[in-house]
Amino acid sequence: MCAICGCGDTTLAGHDHDAPHDHGHDNHAAMDYSRGPAGLHVTGLSQARTIRIERDILEKNAAFANANRARLRRQGTLALNVVSSPGSGKTSLLVRIITCLDKRWPIAVIEGDQQTSRDADRIRATGVKAMQINTGKGCHLDAHMVGHAMDHLDLPANGLLFIENVGNLVCPAAFDLGEAHKIVVLSTTEGEDKPLKYPDMFAASDLMLLNKSDLLPHLEFDVHACLGAARRVNPRIEILIVSARTGAGMEDFIAWIAARAAPASHPA
Amino acid sequence: MHEVSLMENIIALVEDQRRLAPFGRVRVIRLQLGALGPAEPDCLRFCFDAVARGTIAEGARLDIVMVAAQARCPACQRIARMEDRFDACPFCAHPERHMIIGGELRLAELEVA
Numbered sequence: 001m002c003a004i005c006g007c008g009d010t011t012l013a014g015h016d017h018d019a020p021h022d023h024g025h026d027n028h029a030a031m032d033y034s035r036g037p038a039g040l041h042v043t044g045l046s047q048a049r050t051i052r053i054e055r056d057i058l059e060k061n062a063a064f065a066n067a068n069r070a071r072l073r074r075q076g077t078l079a080l081n082v083v084s085s086p087g088s089g090k091t092s093l094l095v096r097i098i099t100c101l102d103k104r105w106p107i108a109v110i111e112g113d114q115q116t117s118r119d120a121d122r123i124r125a126t127g128v129k130a131m132q133i134n135t136g137k138g139c140h141l142d143a144h145m146v147g148h149a150m151d152h153l154d155l156p157a158n159g160l161l162f163i164e165n166v167g168n169l170v171c172p173a174a175f176d177l178g179e180a181h182k183i184v185v186l187s188t189t190e191g192e193d194k195p196l197k198y199p200d201m202f203a204a205s206d207l208m209l210l211n212k213s214d215l216l217p218h219l220e221f222d223v224h225a226c227l228g229a230a231r232r233v234n235p236r237i238e239i240l241i242v243s244a245r246t247g248a249g250m251e252d253f254i255a256w257i258a259a260r261a262a263p264a265s266h267p268a
Numbered sequence: 269m270h271e272v273s274l275m276e277n278i279i280a281l282v283e284d285q286r287r288l289a290p291f292g293r294v295r296v297i298r299l300q301l302g303a304l305g306p307a308e309p310d311c312l313r314f315c316f317d318a319v320a321r322g323t324i325a326e327g328a329r330l331d332i333v334m335v336a337a338q339a340r341c342p343a344c345q346r347i348a349r350m351e352d353r354f355d356a357c358p359f360c361a362h363p364e365r366h367m368i369i370g371g372e373l374r375l376a377e378l379e380v381a
Contacts, residue, residue: 048295048379048380048381049291049379049380049381050377050378050379050380051285051289051291051377051378051379051380052376052377053281053285053375053376053377053378054374054375054376054377055281055374055375056372056373056374057274057277057278057281057299057373057374057375058274058277058306058373060277060280061277137272138273139270140270140273142273170270171270173306174270174274174306174307175270196354199352199353199354200304200306200353203353232354232363233353233354235363235364236364
Protein backbone atom coordinates (compact mmCIF):
# COMPACT_ATOMS: atom_id res chain seq x y z
CA MET A 1 0.00 0.00 0.00
CA CYS A 2 1.17 3.44 -0.79
CA ALA A 3 2.41 5.24 2.33
CA ILE A 4 1.35 8.65 1.11
CA CYS A 5 -2.39 8.50 0.77
CA GLY A 6 -2.86 6.70 4.07
CA CYS A 7 -6.34 5.86 2.88
CA GLY A 8 -6.50 2.12 3.21
CA ASP A 9 -10.20 2.16 2.50
CA THR A 10 -9.84 3.93 -0.78
CA THR A 11 -10.12 1.84 -3.85
CA LEU A 12 -9.52 2.83 -7.40
CA ALA A 13 -11.37 0.56 -9.76
CA GLY A 14 -8.82 -1.65 -11.47
CA HIS A 15 -5.88 -0.30 -9.49
CA ASP A 16 -3.70 -2.06 -6.99
CA HIS A 17 -1.81 0.11 -4.57
CA ASP A 18 1.04 -2.41 -4.64
CA ALA A 19 1.53 -1.77 -8.33
CA PRO A 20 4.75 0.04 -9.29
CA HIS A 21 4.48 3.77 -8.66
CA ASP A 22 5.94 6.26 -11.06
CA HIS A 23 5.91 9.15 -8.64
CA GLY A 24 8.31 10.08 -5.90
CA HIS A 25 7.22 9.91 -2.31
CA ASP A 26 9.91 12.12 -0.89
CA ASN A 27 9.30 15.80 -0.92
CA HIS A 28 10.51 17.21 2.32
CA ALA A 29 11.14 20.82 3.13
CA ALA A 30 14.46 21.72 4.66
CA MET A 31 14.55 21.63 8.42
CA ASP A 32 16.44 24.07 10.54
CA TYR A 33 17.03 22.90 14.08
CA SER A 34 18.88 26.08 14.95
CA ARG A 35 15.57 27.90 15.11
CA GLY A 36 14.36 25.87 18.09
CA PRO A 37 13.92 27.46 21.51
CA ALA A 38 17.34 26.28 22.62
CA GLY A 39 18.95 27.69 19.49
CA LEU A 40 20.74 24.46 18.74
CA HIS A 41 20.12 20.84 17.88
CA VAL A 42 20.57 18.58 20.90
CA THR A 43 21.46 15.01 20.04
CA GLY A 44 20.78 11.95 22.13
CA LEU A 45 17.75 9.73 22.44
CA SER A 46 16.94 10.13 26.10
CA GLN A 47 17.17 13.88 26.40
CA ALA A 48 13.89 15.75 26.36
CA ARG A 49 13.93 18.39 23.66
CA THR A 50 11.75 20.46 21.44
CA ILE A 51 12.05 20.12 17.68
CA ARG A 52 10.83 23.01 15.61
CA ILE A 53 9.31 21.72 12.39
CA GLU A 54 7.06 24.29 10.71
CA ARG A 55 5.66 22.07 8.01
CA ASP A 56 2.34 22.47 6.28
CA ILE A 57 0.10 19.51 7.04
CA LEU A 58 -1.16 19.56 3.47
CA GLU A 59 2.32 19.71 1.89
CA LYS A 60 2.17 16.14 0.59
CA ASN A 61 -1.15 16.78 -1.05
CA ALA A 62 0.24 20.02 -2.48
CA ALA A 63 3.22 18.14 -3.95
CA PHE A 64 0.93 15.65 -5.68
CA ALA A 65 -1.35 18.45 -6.85
CA ASN A 66 1.60 20.31 -8.36
CA ALA A 67 2.72 17.12 -10.13
CA ASN A 68 -0.80 16.63 -11.51
CA ARG A 69 -0.89 20.26 -12.63
CA ALA A 70 2.46 19.97 -14.43
CA ARG A 71 1.30 16.81 -16.18
CA LEU A 72 -1.99 18.43 -17.23
CA ARG A 73 -0.10 21.45 -18.54
CA ARG A 74 2.23 19.22 -20.60
CA GLN A 75 -0.78 17.54 -22.14
CA GLY A 76 -2.69 20.77 -22.74
CA THR A 77 -5.59 19.44 -20.67
CA LEU A 78 -7.98 21.79 -18.87
CA ALA A 79 -8.95 20.15 -15.56
CA LEU A 80 -12.09 21.28 -13.73
CA ASN A 81 -12.86 20.12 -10.19
CA VAL A 82 -16.64 20.05 -9.74
CA VAL A 83 -17.75 20.33 -6.11
CA SER A 84 -21.13 20.57 -4.36
CA SER A 85 -23.29 19.04 -1.69
CA PRO A 86 -24.86 15.65 -2.55
CA GLY A 87 -27.84 15.85 -4.88
CA SER A 88 -27.16 19.23 -6.50
CA GLY A 89 -26.96 17.56 -9.91
CA LYS A 90 -23.23 17.36 -10.61
CA THR A 91 -23.41 14.14 -12.62
CA SER A 92 -26.53 15.25 -14.52
CA LEU A 93 -24.74 18.50 -15.39
CA LEU A 94 -21.71 16.59 -16.65
CA VAL A 95 -23.87 14.29 -18.75
CA ARG A 96 -25.63 17.33 -20.20
CA ILE A 97 -22.48 19.36 -20.93
CA ILE A 98 -20.73 16.33 -22.47
CA THR A 99 -23.71 15.84 -24.77
CA CYS A 100 -23.86 19.55 -25.65
CA LEU A 101 -20.12 19.72 -26.36
CA ASP A 102 -20.62 16.99 -28.97
CA LYS A 103 -16.96 15.93 -29.19
CA ARG A 104 -15.70 19.49 -29.58
CA TRP A 105 -12.87 18.45 -27.25
CA PRO A 106 -11.75 14.99 -26.17
CA ILE A 107 -13.11 14.51 -22.63
CA ALA A 108 -12.27 12.29 -19.70
CA VAL A 109 -14.03 12.18 -16.33
CA ILE A 110 -12.88 11.15 -12.86
CA GLU A 111 -15.77 10.35 -10.52
CA GLY A 112 -15.42 10.41 -6.75
CA ASP A 113 -17.98 8.71 -4.51
CA GLN A 114 -17.92 6.82 -1.26
CA GLN A 115 -19.31 3.71 -2.89
CA THR A 116 -20.51 2.31 -6.22
CA SER A 117 -19.59 3.08 -9.82
CA ARG A 118 -23.05 4.39 -10.69
CA ASP A 119 -21.82 7.86 -11.63
CA ALA A 120 -18.97 6.58 -13.82
CA ASP A 121 -21.49 4.26 -15.52
CA ARG A 122 -23.73 7.24 -16.31
CA ILE A 123 -20.77 9.14 -17.79
CA ARG A 124 -19.59 6.15 -19.84
CA ALA A 125 -23.09 5.87 -21.32
CA THR A 126 -22.34 9.17 -23.12
CA GLY A 127 -19.34 7.53 -24.82
CA VAL A 128 -16.72 9.32 -22.72
CA LYS A 129 -13.96 7.63 -20.72
CA ALA A 130 -14.56 7.67 -16.97
CA MET A 131 -12.67 6.39 -13.93
CA GLN A 132 -14.49 5.85 -10.66
CA ILE A 133 -12.69 6.41 -7.38
CA ASN A 134 -14.41 4.98 -4.30
CA THR A 135 -13.18 6.77 -1.23
CA GLY A 136 -14.68 4.33 1.29
CA LYS A 137 -14.76 6.27 4.53
CA GLY A 138 -13.07 9.24 2.90
CA CYS A 139 -15.06 12.41 2.45
CA HIS A 140 -13.05 14.01 -0.35
CA LEU A 141 -10.72 13.27 -3.25
CA ASP A 142 -7.05 14.05 -2.73
CA ALA A 143 -4.37 14.78 -5.31
CA HIS A 144 -2.73 11.38 -4.89
CA MET A 145 -5.92 9.49 -5.79
CA VAL A 146 -6.47 11.75 -8.78
CA GLY A 147 -2.90 11.21 -10.03
CA HIS A 148 -3.47 7.45 -10.02
CA ALA A 149 -6.83 7.83 -11.77
CA MET A 150 -5.11 9.92 -14.44
CA ASP A 151 -2.61 7.06 -14.99
CA HIS A 152 -5.50 4.79 -15.84
CA LEU A 153 -7.48 7.19 -17.98
CA ASP A 154 -4.92 7.75 -20.73
CA LEU A 155 -5.73 11.46 -20.80
CA PRO A 156 -6.30 12.86 -24.25
CA ALA A 157 -4.02 15.73 -25.33
CA ASN A 158 -5.62 19.15 -25.61
CA GLY A 159 -8.81 17.95 -24.00
CA LEU A 160 -10.95 18.44 -20.93
CA LEU A 161 -10.78 16.54 -17.65
CA PHE A 162 -13.79 16.87 -15.39
CA ILE A 163 -13.20 15.70 -11.83
CA GLU A 164 -16.48 15.19 -9.99
CA ASN A 165 -15.61 15.39 -6.31
CA VAL A 166 -17.40 13.60 -3.47
CA GLY A 167 -20.68 15.34 -2.65
CA ASN A 168 -19.60 17.43 0.33
CA LEU A 169 -19.48 21.21 0.73
CA VAL A 170 -16.80 21.21 3.42
CA CYS A 171 -13.87 18.85 3.08
CA PRO A 172 -13.01 19.03 -0.66
CA ALA A 173 -12.33 22.77 -0.30
CA ALA A 174 -9.05 22.05 1.49
CA PHE A 175 -7.62 19.61 -1.08
CA ASP A 176 -6.06 20.96 -4.25
CA LEU A 177 -6.21 18.25 -6.91
CA GLY A 178 -4.11 20.07 -9.52
CA GLU A 179 -7.14 21.45 -11.33
CA ALA A 180 -7.23 24.77 -13.18
CA HIS A 181 -10.51 25.78 -11.56
CA LYS A 182 -13.00 24.61 -8.98
CA ILE A 183 -16.61 24.84 -10.11
CA VAL A 184 -19.16 24.84 -7.29
CA VAL A 185 -22.66 23.65 -8.10
CA LEU A 186 -25.57 24.93 -6.02
CA SER A 187 -29.13 23.91 -6.79
CA THR A 188 -32.30 25.89 -6.33
CA THR A 189 -33.69 23.24 -3.98
CA GLU A 190 -31.01 24.19 -1.45
CA GLY A 191 -31.02 27.35 0.67
CA GLU A 192 -30.00 30.62 -0.96
CA ASP A 193 -27.78 31.35 2.06
CA LYS A 194 -25.60 28.27 1.49
CA PRO A 195 -22.58 30.33 0.33
CA LEU A 196 -22.60 32.09 3.72
CA LYS A 197 -23.00 28.82 5.61
CA TYR A 198 -20.24 27.03 3.69
CA PRO A 199 -17.96 29.92 2.73
CA ASP A 200 -14.71 28.00 2.23
CA MET A 201 -16.00 26.15 -0.83
CA PHE A 202 -17.44 29.26 -2.47
CA ALA A 203 -14.27 31.22 -1.67
CA ALA A 204 -12.16 28.50 -3.34
CA SER A 205 -14.25 28.30 -6.53
CA ASP A 206 -13.95 30.40 -9.67
CA LEU A 207 -17.36 29.55 -11.12
CA MET A 208 -20.71 28.85 -9.49
CA LEU A 209 -23.37 27.02 -11.46
CA LEU A 210 -26.84 27.61 -10.04
CA ASN A 211 -28.53 24.42 -11.20
CA LYS A 212 -32.18 23.29 -11.42
CA SER A 213 -33.29 26.69 -12.70
CA ASP A 214 -36.27 24.90 -14.32
CA LEU A 215 -37.71 24.44 -10.80
CA LEU A 216 -37.65 28.15 -9.93
CA PRO A 217 -41.33 28.76 -10.76
CA HIS A 218 -42.26 26.13 -8.15
CA LEU A 219 -39.94 27.31 -5.37
CA GLU A 220 -39.55 30.27 -3.06
CA PHE A 221 -35.88 30.60 -3.95
CA ASP A 222 -34.53 34.15 -4.01
CA VAL A 223 -31.99 34.11 -6.86
CA HIS A 224 -30.89 37.67 -6.16
CA ALA A 225 -30.17 36.87 -2.50
CA CYS A 226 -28.30 33.71 -3.49
CA LEU A 227 -26.04 35.50 -5.98
CA GLY A 228 -25.46 38.24 -3.41
CA ALA A 229 -24.43 35.66 -0.80
CA ALA A 230 -21.99 34.03 -3.23
CA ARG A 231 -20.43 37.37 -4.22
CA ARG A 232 -20.17 38.42 -0.59
CA VAL A 233 -18.03 35.37 0.13
CA ASN A 234 -16.12 35.64 -3.16
CA PRO A 235 -16.45 38.94 -5.06
CA ARG A 236 -14.61 37.47 -8.08
CA ILE A 237 -16.79 34.39 -8.52
CA GLU A 238 -18.47 34.04 -11.90
CA ILE A 239 -22.05 32.77 -11.82
CA LEU A 240 -24.14 31.02 -14.46
CA ILE A 241 -27.77 29.97 -14.02
CA VAL A 242 -28.33 26.59 -15.62
CA SER A 243 -30.57 23.57 -15.78
CA ALA A 244 -29.11 20.13 -16.41
CA ARG A 245 -32.61 18.87 -17.13
CA THR A 246 -33.63 21.39 -19.81
CA GLY A 247 -30.16 22.43 -20.99
CA ALA A 248 -30.81 26.09 -20.16
CA GLY A 249 -27.59 28.07 -19.76
CA MET A 250 -25.38 25.45 -21.42
CA GLU A 251 -24.23 27.87 -24.17
CA ASP A 252 -22.85 30.16 -21.47
CA PHE A 253 -21.13 27.26 -19.74
CA ILE A 254 -19.60 26.13 -23.04
CA ALA A 255 -18.35 29.68 -23.66
CA TRP A 256 -16.81 29.74 -20.17
CA ILE A 257 -15.03 26.44 -20.86
CA ALA A 258 -13.92 27.50 -24.35
CA ALA A 259 -12.32 30.69 -23.02
CA ARG A 260 -10.13 28.52 -20.76
CA ALA A 261 -9.57 25.40 -22.85
CA ALA A 262 -7.99 27.29 -25.77
CA PRO A 263 -5.20 28.88 -23.67
CA ALA A 264 -4.56 25.53 -21.95
CA SER A 265 -4.12 23.57 -25.15
CA HIS A 266 -0.91 23.23 -27.17
CA PRO A 267 -0.83 23.93 -30.92
CA ALA A 268 -1.00 20.68 -32.90
CA MET B 269 -14.54 14.52 8.54
CA HIS B 270 -11.34 15.26 6.63
CA GLU B 271 -9.65 15.87 9.98
CA VAL B 272 -8.89 12.13 10.04
CA SER B 273 -6.78 12.34 6.89
CA LEU B 274 -5.17 15.56 8.11
CA MET B 275 -4.28 13.80 11.35
CA GLU B 276 -2.79 10.89 9.38
CA ASN B 277 -0.64 13.44 7.51
CA ILE B 278 0.45 14.95 10.83
CA ILE B 279 1.54 11.56 12.17
CA ALA B 280 3.38 10.83 8.91
CA LEU B 281 5.31 14.09 9.37
CA VAL B 282 6.22 13.02 12.91
CA GLU B 283 7.48 9.69 11.55
CA ASP B 284 9.51 11.52 8.88
CA GLN B 285 11.04 13.60 11.62
CA ARG B 286 12.03 10.55 13.64
CA ARG B 287 13.79 9.07 10.60
CA LEU B 288 15.80 12.27 10.22
CA ALA B 289 16.67 12.75 13.90
CA PRO B 290 15.80 9.70 15.99
CA PHE B 291 14.04 10.11 19.31
CA GLY B 292 12.37 7.76 21.77
CA ARG B 293 8.86 9.04 22.19
CA VAL B 294 6.76 12.11 21.49
CA ARG B 295 5.46 14.06 24.47
CA VAL B 296 3.74 16.93 22.72
CA ILE B 297 2.68 17.55 19.13
CA ARG B 298 2.13 21.27 18.67
CA LEU B 299 0.06 22.46 15.74
CA GLN B 300 -0.65 25.96 14.50
CA LEU B 301 -4.18 26.24 13.19
CA GLY B 302 -5.50 29.39 11.56
CA ALA B 303 -8.91 30.56 12.71
CA LEU B 304 -10.00 30.26 9.06
CA GLY B 305 -7.81 27.20 8.45
CA PRO B 306 -8.84 23.87 6.93
CA ALA B 307 -9.86 22.08 10.14
CA GLU B 308 -11.81 22.38 13.36
CA PRO B 309 -9.68 22.06 16.50
CA ASP B 310 -12.29 19.95 18.29
CA CYS B 311 -12.49 17.54 15.35
CA LEU B 312 -8.69 17.21 15.29
CA ARG B 313 -8.67 16.46 19.02
CA PHE B 314 -11.58 14.06 18.64
CA CYS B 315 -9.85 11.88 16.06
CA PHE B 316 -6.30 12.22 17.40
CA ASP B 317 -6.41 9.33 19.88
CA ALA B 318 -7.96 6.94 17.39
CA VAL B 319 -5.55 7.81 14.58
CA ALA B 320 -2.50 7.88 16.90
CA ARG B 321 -3.13 4.45 18.40
CA GLY B 322 -0.30 2.08 17.50
CA THR B 323 1.81 4.85 15.95
CA ILE B 324 4.76 6.91 17.13
CA ALA B 325 2.25 9.51 18.33
CA GLU B 326 0.39 7.24 20.75
CA GLY B 327 0.28 8.77 24.22
CA ALA B 328 1.40 12.20 23.05
CA ARG B 329 -0.48 15.35 24.00
CA LEU B 330 -1.96 17.31 21.13
CA ASP B 331 -1.47 21.04 21.60
CA ILE B 332 -3.30 23.27 19.13
CA VAL B 333 -2.23 26.90 19.00
CA MET B 334 -4.88 28.99 17.30
CA VAL B 335 -3.75 31.80 15.00
CA ALA B 336 -6.13 34.72 14.51
CA ALA B 337 -6.80 35.59 10.89
CA GLN B 338 -5.62 38.90 9.48
CA ALA B 339 -6.29 40.35 6.08
CA ARG B 340 -4.96 43.18 3.95
CA CYS B 341 -7.35 45.47 2.12
CA PRO B 342 -6.36 45.90 -1.54
CA ALA B 343 -7.98 49.34 -1.58
CA CYS B 344 -6.58 51.09 1.52
CA GLN B 345 -3.71 48.58 2.13
CA ARG B 346 -4.48 48.43 5.83
CA ILE B 347 -4.28 45.19 7.77
CA ALA B 348 -7.00 44.18 10.20
CA ARG B 349 -8.37 41.12 11.89
CA MET B 350 -10.67 38.89 9.84
CA GLU B 351 -13.42 37.05 11.70
CA ASP B 352 -15.13 35.68 8.60
CA ARG B 353 -14.07 35.25 5.01
CA PHE B 354 -16.68 37.74 3.92
CA ASP B 355 -15.84 40.55 6.36
CA ALA B 356 -15.57 43.90 4.61
CA CYS B 357 -12.60 46.16 5.40
CA PRO B 358 -13.33 47.87 8.76
CA PHE B 359 -11.52 51.02 7.59
CA CYS B 360 -12.87 51.65 4.09
CA ALA B 361 -15.64 49.00 3.73
CA HIS B 362 -14.03 47.46 0.63
CA PRO B 363 -15.79 44.08 0.23
CA GLU B 364 -12.81 41.91 -0.68
CA ARG B 365 -9.72 41.46 1.44
CA HIS B 366 -6.74 39.14 1.10
CA MET B 367 -6.01 36.90 4.04
CA ILE B 368 -2.33 37.11 5.00
CA ILE B 369 -2.40 34.86 8.06
CA GLY B 370 -4.98 32.57 9.62
CA GLY B 371 -5.57 30.00 6.85
CA GLU B 372 -2.79 27.63 7.88
CA LEU B 373 -2.53 24.22 9.48
CA ARG B 374 1.08 23.46 10.33
CA LEU B 375 3.01 21.05 12.45
CA ALA B 376 4.92 23.67 14.43
CA GLU B 377 7.04 21.62 16.81
CA LEU B 378 7.46 18.42 18.73
CA GLU B 379 8.54 17.87 22.30
CA VAL B 380 10.32 14.55 22.34
CA ALA B 381 12.26 12.45 24.79
